[in-house]
Amino acid sequence: MAGIKSLEELKALRDKYKENIIGRDTSDSENKIRISVGMATCGIASGARDTINAIIDEVSKEKLTNVVVVQSGCLGYCYAEPTVEVRVPGKEPVLYGNINAERGREIIKKHIKNGEIQKDWIIERTFKNI
Amino acid sequence: MPNYRMNLLVCGGTGCKASGSSEVVEVFEKEIEKAGLKNEIQVIVTGCFGFCEKGPIVKVTPDNVFYVEVNPEKAVRIINEHIIKGRIVEEYLYKEPVTKEALPEQSDMPFYKKQIRIALRNCGFIDPENIYEYIAVDGYQALGKVLSEMTPEEVIEEVKKSGLRGRGGGGFSTGLKWEMTKKSKSNQKYVICNADEGDPGAFMDRSILEGDPHTVLEAMAICGYCIGANKGYIYIRAEYPLAIQRLRIAIKQAYELGLLGSNILGSNFSFDIDLKYGAGAFICGEETALINSIEGGRGEPTVKPPFPAQKGLWKKPTNINNVETFANICPIILKGADWFNSIGTEKSKGTKVFALAGKINNVGLVEVPMGLTLREIIYDLGGGIKGGKKFKAVQTGGPSGGCIPKEHLDTPIDYDNLTKIGSMMGSGGMIVMDEDDCMVNIAKFYLEFTCDESCGRCTPCRVGNMRMLEILKEITEGRGTMEHLEELKELGQIIKDTALCGLGQTSPNPVLSTMNFFWDEYVAHVKDKTCPAGVCTALLKYYILPEKCVGCTACAKVCPTNAISGEVRKTHVIDREKCIKCGACMATCRFNAITRR
Structure with missing residues (x-):
């Protein structure tokens, strides 16, 4: 380990390692955008792991600190796996189907960053939560 | 640097380590490796979460799910269910003691609701060894x-x-x-x-x-x-x-x-x-x-x-x-x-960490803003008294502090208020006592501690505390007199005024504060020769209740000194000359026919 010679170096080091901490910070979680990827057997078999990793990679590349990426269980849309649900606080959740890694990145770039919902990938919600 | 999508924060404080958190970490690492998720899921051994009562603690982020009392078997299931399939394992969550409702998120738990963490801000969040x-x-x-x-x-x-x-x-x-x-x-x-x-x-x-x-x-x-x-x-x-x-x-x-x-x-x-x-x-x-x-x-x-x-x-x-x-x-x-200085009370700013111990449901560490009341700490964060018993007193400030009775439960806690009611902030230990604790005995316990720990340099502390302890022993063994109580008070005051250092100057506090708030208990020990809480063995007497005794002979068989006699199916009696007050009969009786007072 090389010594740190100045406050600037220390700050650079902090920013580098901060990425590792972001996912752990659960404070204020109710005000963050929550992206959940369906990671049940069917989801994993259809490549949900690639999707979630691509999404996380994109989130950290774009330095989005207001986004939480989690996995969820099976939603019942096995025909449309991998599924990705985007919950922006105060808005209706949006459910996407057939999201591969490439599309996962697009969702971050377009929906999360610019607020453009990707209508073509939305699947019909067939249930209500009571 | 790999971009981890999930963190398993495992408490590595002394409390959780003692309940086996190291094995849990091993299992997590092994299972994650087995599942091929090593570059996606990160296991971090952190400092204390404070919720020692329910250790080992595991927190999963970013999901913000809080598992309690995790052991190696549960760890395997958490990996297979939650980590691989995204299904929270409900049985392992903390359950609200009253409603029995499982609370997945840390922020939902009453234990954490009123806490503000400044001194403990990184405990349970970062790996202290990195x-x-x-x-x-x-x-x-x-x-x-x-x-x-x-x-x-x-x-x-x-x-x-x-x-x-x-x-x-x-x-x-x-x-x-x-x-x-x-x-x-x-x-x-x-x-x-x-x-x-x-x-x-x-x-x-x-x-x-x-x-x-x-x-x-x-x-x-x-x-x-x-x-x-x-x-x-x-x-x-x-x-x-x-x-x-x-x-x-x-x-x-x-x-x-x-x-x-x-x-x-x-x-x-x-x-x-x-x-x-x-x-x-x-x-x-x-x-x-x-x-x-x-x-x-x-x-x-x-x-x-x-x-x-x-x-x-x-x-x-x-x-x-x-x-x-x-x-x-x-x-x-x-x-x-x-x-x-926006946090806290007028003269006590910021927060204070308290270690909750004794007869309280959530033993552990809490950090709260100054000015919270004792009631909030003991009942809201601490979850109340174990076994639904009645609160009697809380001891703060360790051997230098005092016992605070229920009349003062609504006192906002800060340095000055605690001193005003005869105790002190001390380092922040809080030992909760219930109706089964004898206050004379508690005072004796703390004085024994001070006598052991007195360095012996000044006479008031070395000799004075020993004399006080001797008097307390007399009282708890049934030889106390009312003059003893006066002597205790006087000696305590002299030691406070004359001892060399903080240890001696505060050592009589537990005695003086219990005498102040629980005078009746002292009098009961001295005049009636009874211990109301049933703790001081020398003062206890065991009785068989005739209306409840069915004459099953179980107590007579278990008595080590053959002090219990009686025919089968007839009420038994205890010979108090022979009884050594071991309590074996009371523990054995299935009809609650034996009491002590």
Whole structure:
């Protein structure tokens, strides 16, 4: 380990390692955008792991600190796996189907960053939560 | 650096380690490896979460799910269900004791709801053995800010303005202490961190050192910069092996990165830190005795003045602060004095960490803003009294403190209020007692502790406390008189007025405060020769209730002295001459036919 010679170096080091901490910070979680990827057997078999990793990679590349990426269980849309649900606080959740890694990145770039919902990938919600 | 999508934060504090968290970590790592998720899921061993009652604790982020009492089998299931398939394992969540509802998120738990974490901010969040984790949460930024942008006077002014008071017990203004040491002229000065945590049931300093050692190192360096010292010692008791180990790692890493040593962060300020081990003598938490101990002398206090700020270690000006005090410094520097002094009461600013112990449901560590009431801490955070029993008293301030009865449960807690009701803040131990605790016996317990720990230097403490203990023994064994009670009061007052150091001056507090609040119990022991709580064995008598006894002979068979006689299916009787009050009959009886009073 090389010594740190100045406050600037220390700050650079902090920013580098901060990425590792972001996912752990659960404070204020109710005000963050929550992206959940369906990671049940069917989801994993259809490549949900690639999707979630691509999404996380994109989130950290774009330095989005207001986004939480989690996995969820099976939603019942096995025909449309991998599924990705985007919950922006105060808005209706949006459910996407057939999201591969490439599309996962697009969702971050377009929906999360610019607020453009990707209508073509939305699947019909067939249930209500009571 | 791999981009982890999930973190498993496993508590590695002494409490959770003792309940097996190391094995849980092993299982997690093995299972994650097996599932091929090593580059996606990260296991981090953190410091104490404070919820020791339900350890080992595992927190899953970013999902913010809080699992309690995790063992290796549960760990396998958590990996298979939650981590691989995204299904929360409901059975392992914390259940609200009243509604039995499972609460997945940490923030839902009443235990955490009223807490504000400043000193414990990184405990349970970062890996204490990795300096980069500390750096990622603004670690050493306060030191950097101080060295590059502030003069020592400005820093001291900020600390003074924050209203921070010593968290070790005395409650002296930290900023003033720094200023006094700064003003003393000398070619050499020292900073000492007092980590000789000795109050029975208190473990907040240990948890800070185990969970966030760097914050103490950083604050010590800041203090050194302010007062003009380039050398610091941490005086820590040898009974804290895990804290010592983590401190050693932290010091080594800080040196490697040039955050300790010479010319820190390119400035001309240099600071070194060494560890000094104490042998676990309670008196060595007193600052002058601590200094004697570091110098290699006997751990005995000396008369103040001169204060350590004038003549301390090796007769040089020395600033001594407690661990928790230091843990508050960096946030004050980074967030400002106004942020800090907006929390708390008029004269007690910020937060205080309390160690909850005794007859309370949620044994553990909490950090709350000053001014919360005892009731909120004991019932809301602590979850109330074990087994639904009645609250009797809470002991604060350790052997120097006092017992607070239920009339004062709504007192907002701060330094001055606790002193007003005959107790003290102390280091923050809180031992809760229920209806089954005898207050005379509790006073005796604390006095036994002080007698053991008295260094013997001054007569009031050495002889006076021993006489008080003898009187208490007489009382609990049924030979007490009303004159004894008067003598206790008088002796206690004399010791308070004449003892040399803080230990002696406060040692009668547990006796005096229980006499003040629980006078009836003392009188019952003396006049009626009974112990209302049923604790003092010498005063107990066992009775068989004729209306409940069915004559099953179980008690007669179990009695070791054959003190119980009676025919089958007829009421039995106890021969009090033979009875040794062991309680075996009462434990055996299935009809609740035996009582003691």
